[in-house]
Amino acid sequence: MNMENKGLAIYQPYGHRLPTVKVSATMNNDTHTAPKGRTSLGAWTMCQTWRHLPVGAARRLEPLLECSAVTRVFPQATWMTVNPRSVRRRLIKPEACSRARRRKFFLKEPKGWRKADFRESYQYRLIQDIWEHQVDLAGSSVYQELLGGIRRGKAFHHRTGRRHFVVDTEEGLFDDMSGYLKIMQGMQADGYRIDAAPNELTVTVAANGELLATSGGKRRLAMAQVLGLTRTPTRISHMRSAWARNHARDAREPACEALMRVMQTFPGGSLA
Template sequence: MSARLPENPAPLTQALDACRHRDPEGFHRLRQAVAPAMLATALHFVQDVRQSEDVVHDTLLLAWLNAGRFAADDLPPGSWLFTILGSRLHSQLEALAGRPPSAPRAVPTGLQGQALWTLAHGLEPRPPSASLGDRLTESLLARLAAPQLPRTPTGELVHPPLYDARLRRKMLTSRLAYQAKEGFKRRLGRPLEEWAFRRWLAQRSVGQWLEAQGLPRRSVEAALGDRLDLEVNPGRLVRCMSYPDAFPDRTERRKASNLFLWSGDWDLPHHSLADSSRTRFIQDLWTHRLEPSRSETFRRLEQQREQGRPLRSHHKGMLLDSRERILEYLRLYLLYMENMACFGFDKHEGKDRLGVTIDRHGRIIKTNKGLHRLAMAQVLGLSEITVRVRSVHRQWWQRHAGDAKGRDALERVAQALPECVPA
């Protein structure tokens, strides 16, 4: 590997552009160009070879995964790469000091990209070990192999180290069933919904009946688009809903997931996000990020494995039947968190938007979509995330729609949404 950082930004820009197009040669050139300087920089702060190599591994992998975000007109490539390093170092140093994440999250000036890039030029480069090189190669190959494997029922890529061929049949069967169901909706269900919704917008026959039923959620989303998105402080989002408690009747529960207007007392039961299993999982994992094997989550998953019932999910395409797979599963979540810590909350990541509902008083309550990502944002101390309104209480709708009907009612409600605040 070359010893010194390139003075000309062109090689790094070209390597990042190759990474953007998922060319492994670009990743190799990136490793050669910056890994020795990054390792020297990490050692300057952490002073432990293994931990410093963990930092560099994650930094380069995050650069590969996010190369599409890089814009040479906004930031020199060296500063961009060392900004990722600074964010990852900040997490490491907080963990070593035993400090909880600062809220709002802020990387200290001395760890920001340009400062680290300047510092690295004055340090003696440190050649990465063979084990770090092997880890980087394995991580890259895993990402490149994912498109060749069966997808989850809803079409997401699996993480190859967690995939097992024994899941293949059930994954393919579930994928076909999901595609058949979605195909039926696309060819018959959605056209009927859209036909009725257009009549409601124009205040024609069928419209009044459709509003009484609750209005089709997907049609409202198609009509309002990003106007259903709200920017909120994740730390203030403390209430969530339980579908079984909100809709004890299973038929009503299934129906509600397709409607935008919810009637009744579904918003009265109170559930705290702090008590949710997702929040406990993310908090436990982040607390033990230096040694995931010491987490309660690892202990529980390892116990399940030893008892002959390892965590198995064809919906996620994973089988945690070894210690190595359990640790890889936990490290994958930690990488998600490092990605969010560095680049912020991306509303387009994940298979679903981070869904919320509006109660009768205009307060925001979390639904069951995106609970892991919300927990990550809360634990990391992010100052802002984007949530998508999936439904509203009928009383709130009526209060803001007033005597308006159809398109006018929808417009009034859309204008009122930004006034909603977390419960």
């Protein structure tokens, strides 16, 4: 996949500039874009310290590392091309989980966290129903369900990146679902484009190496599965610490080398 100067917001993870400095770059099979967004200088410094420690000493800092900092310092190691159909389940975070805990890259034994079939999620049902009724969107069961809620005064809410949308009219609902259909038609014609969405498709690596869908890009993951795509660029946003430790050579290996090597031999995909 070649993409030249698409105007993406890209960070320079290994330079001397602060992480909030945006640069442009060329992306090909050997060079990868850092994730969009910003991270604090403190989190960035913590991650830079972690990357120079051996695995044994680095484990003390693992609970403090934020996912945004790790994915910026290691943009290549956390950027994978996977078969979307290999993501069969999703990770459901407990309501009592604090926002600070959700931001951590390495996950310990997650109490109260559940795994559920991704195809049973609302996002997958929505996308599948839209595609099956693309000739008559108003005839889909999800459309009728949402329309019934709007008529009862219950608006339809959804998020795209950091933007929050409220759909409270029949016209707005039809336009919203038509927009999803248009994205799917473009994806079918041109493949999965990482520059066509405000945020990345993200997954979590479970303790057994299984890929679990997270909150980032669930609708686009559903689109890729419904359309039968075989390759989608994916960001590893979280990882069970147990899985990473089981694949590290020993406690003397530098933490950054261990992470990159582990991800390069990842069983569920290949480096993008």
